[in-house]
Amino acid sequence: xxxxxxxxxxxxxxxxxTFSQEEKEKFTAQFNQIxxxxxxxxxxxxxxxxxxxxxxxxxxxxxEDVEQPSLSTDETLANAPNRKMDYFSxxxxxx
Amino acid sequence: xxxxxxxxxxxxVQLATATKAFCGCANRYGDEPNTNVCPVCLGLPGALPVxxxxxxxxxxxxxxxxxxxxxxxxxxxxxxxxxxxxPKGYQISQFDRPLATGGVLPVRLKDGTLKNVGITRLHLxxxxxxxxxxxxxxxxxxxxxxxxxxxxAEIVSEPDLRSPEEAWAYMKALRRLVVQLGVCDGNLEEGNxxxxxxLSVRKIGETGFRTRREIKNLNSFKFLRQALExxxxxxxxxxxxxxxxxxxxxxxxxxxxxxxxxxxKEEAHDYRYFPEPDLPPLLVVDACVAHTRGALPELPxxxxxxxxEQYGLSDYDAGVLTDNxxxxxxxxxxxxxxxxxxxxxxxxxxxxxxxxxRALEIEQxxxxxxxxxxxxxxxxxGTISGKIAKDVLTAMANGEGSPALIVAQKGxxxxxxxxxxxxxxxxxxxxxxxxxxxFRAGKDKLFGYFVGQVMKKTQGQANPQEVNRLLREKLNG
Numbered sequence: 426x427x428x429x430x431x432x433x434x435x436x437x438x439x440x441x442x443t444f445s446q447e448e449k450e451k452f453t454a455q456f457n458q459i460x461x462x463x464x465x466x467x468x469x470x471x472x473x474x475x476x477x478x479x480x481x482x483x484x485x486x487x488x489e490d491v492e493q494p495s496l497s498t499d500e501t502l503a504n505a506p507n508r509k510m511d512y513f514s515x516x517x518x519x520x
Numbered sequence: 521x522x523x524x525x526x527x528x529x530x531x532x533v534q535l536a537t538a539t540k541a542f543c544g545c546a547n548r549y550g551d552e553p554n555t556n557v558c559p560v561c562l563g564l565p566g567a568l569p570v571x572x573x574x575x576x577x578x579x580x581x582x583x584x585x586x587x588x589x590x591x592x593x594x595x596x597x598x599x600x601x602x603x604x605x606x607p608k609g610y611q612i613s614q615f616d617r618p619l620a621t622g623g624v625l626p627v628r629l630k631d632g633t634l635k636n637v638g639i640t641r642l643h644l645x646x647x648x649x650x651x652x653x654x655x656x657x658x659x660x661x662x663x664x665x666x667x668x669x670x671x672x673a674e675i676v677s678e679p680d681l682r683s684p685e686e687a688w689a690y691m692k693a694l695r696r697l698v699v700q701l702g703v704c705d706g707n708l709e710e711g712n713x714x715x716x717x718x719l720s721v722r723k724i725g726e727t728g729f730r731t732r733r734e735i736k737n738l739n740s741f742k743f744l745r746q747a748l749e750x751x752x753x754x755x756x757x758x759x760x761x762x763x764x765x766x767x768x769x770x771x772x773x774x775x776x777x778x779x780x781x782x783x784x785k786e787e788a789h790d791y792r793y794f795p796e797p798d799l800p801p802l803l804v805v806d807a808c809v810a811h812t813r814g815a816l817p818e819l820p821x822x823x824x825x826x827x828x829e830q831y832g833l834s835d836y837d838a839g840v841l842t843d844n845x846x847x848x849x850x851x852x853x854x855x856x857x858x859x860x861x862x863x864x865x866x867x868x869x870x871x872x873x874x875x876x877x878r879a880l881e882i883e884q885x886x887x888x889x890x891x892x893x894x895x896x897x898x899x900x901x902g903t904i905s906g907k908i909a910k911d912v913l914t915a916m917a918n919g920e921g922s923p924a925l926i927v928a929q930k931g932x933x934x935x936x937x938x939x940x941x942x943x944x945x946x947x948x949x950x951x952x953x954x955x956x957x958x959f960r961a962g963k964d965k966l967f968g969y970f971v972g973q974v975m976k977k978t979q980g981q982a983n984p985q986e987v988n989r990l991l992r993e994k995l996n997g
Contacts, residue, residue: 478595479801488573491544502554510553514656517661
């Protein structure tokens with residue numbers, strides 16, 4: 426498996442991040458190093474082994490459907506870059 | 521060359537829990553903005569989700585009602601995308617290991633036939649917040665996170681629907697089911713059910729599918745049908761003009777009645793799903809499935825079949841009555857006390873018209889089922905005619921008392937006495953010598969005229985069958 430610079434650009438686009446050409450090349454090399462390392466696993470015979478979704482064999486951790494206090498509106502909006510009345514205000518988005 | 525329409529729907533059902541899917545904030549519509557929000561909703565560092573037991577139970581109930589296979593072990597997954605109403609940057613959903621797959625929703629079509637629409641899968645997920653675009657003076661978008669984290673069941677249908685009309689009927693049937701099950705309030709105005717529709721067309725006889733386009737966020741029955749009709753016509757026109765359809769995600773502009781492209785194929789999202797490490801898998805054991813299945817209420821299509829079988833109703837009447845659980849219950853209370861077909865006729869006919877005229881729901885019906893049954897008895901016994909019964913019904917709705925009381929007080933009792941009717945008939949014939957001469961000369965149609973005159977003389981209280989019989993004897997004798 427080999428990561429191309431186009432794939433790095435695609436991932437950057439999905440993450441809504443912008444990078445210089447230099448950075449993109451650096452990340453392409455780094456991504457490939459990581460994947461090469463993980464590919465070590467391919468040397469094992471894993472046929473018939475179920476993928477592991479979680480480290481601990483814990484299932485069904487639930488809470489009951491009982492209302493708990495929420496934050497105050499001021500606390501909720503405390504980190505908002507912009508606030509308009511009791512709403513978060515963000516640059517116009519459609520779609 | 522004629523075209524065939526292929527539609528599949530994805531419907532998001534808001535589950536009727538008291539709290540959100542993964543935290544204890546209230547799941548409540550209409551509260552002040554950003555009042556039901558906590559660190560889990562905000563995706564603050566260190567906040568951890570814990571699944572709401574009730575949400576899983578409601579999803580399971582719905583999956584079983586749809587006849588789905590329940591997967592003993594299902595996995596939560598992160599669906600990654602950036603949008604301001606999703607503070608975590610991912611939606612907790614299920615992906616390759618959903619709660620349930622492979623079910624059926626029986627849908628009654630307009631022509632009365634029952635169509636079994638395949639259900640591909642049902643999975644659980646959380647809702648996003650709500651955005652308001654450009655409503656303020658600054659052109660910004662405003663975000664309310666009260667809805668963020670509300671539990672949803674997403675139900676994906678097979679591409680089994682063949683017209684906008686069928687898609688409409690499917691969504692209606694699903695709404696009816698979720699309300700019957702108590703898993704969702706079914707209130708479309710509040711966004712309780714939201715639909716994404718996939719549509720493609722193909723020439724009749726083609727076996728494969730052509731490229732489909734997805735219309736997002738169809739939140740009313742009317743818009744669902746309008747959007748699909750527009751999109752179907754658009755695709756056919758493009759093909760007939762020699763063009764091709766590109767895969768795209770669309771929105772419906774309800775003011776203009778048109779779909780428009782929101783995202784092209786190149787811009788399609790790549791959600792990079794992966795297992796949610798913060799939530800352990802769901803394990804639904806057989807005993808739990810059996811218990812939930814055993815506790816299911818009678819399902820709408822089962823009730824429909826029973827109404828046809830038990831009460832001898834037409835598919836149409838059974839459909840009207842079972843379309844609304846409260847209406848069905850009202851009908852059954854009336855039918856238990858008398859003739860079921862008469863009960864169906866009055867409940868779907870004059871009573872429904874009366875409620876509509878007064879803008880009342882069946883729950884607010886001013887006439888008790890027992891009173892309606894009593895009125896039907898009076899017709900059967902010949903005490904009042906069906907025509908007079910309409911007046912009695914109005915009087916009952918006005919709170920004027922029981923049917924028997926109304927008939928007595930207003931003197932509405934039907935005149936069936938042979939002697940009294942014979943006198944009225946003689947009078948009528950004596951007053952209409954011209955018509956009588958024409959009748960005798962062969963103008964048979966005038967028989968109805970005489971019946972009408974007798975009814976008029978009695979303000980509708982004469983027993984019409986008796987008048988007919990006696991008049992016939994008199995004229996033929």
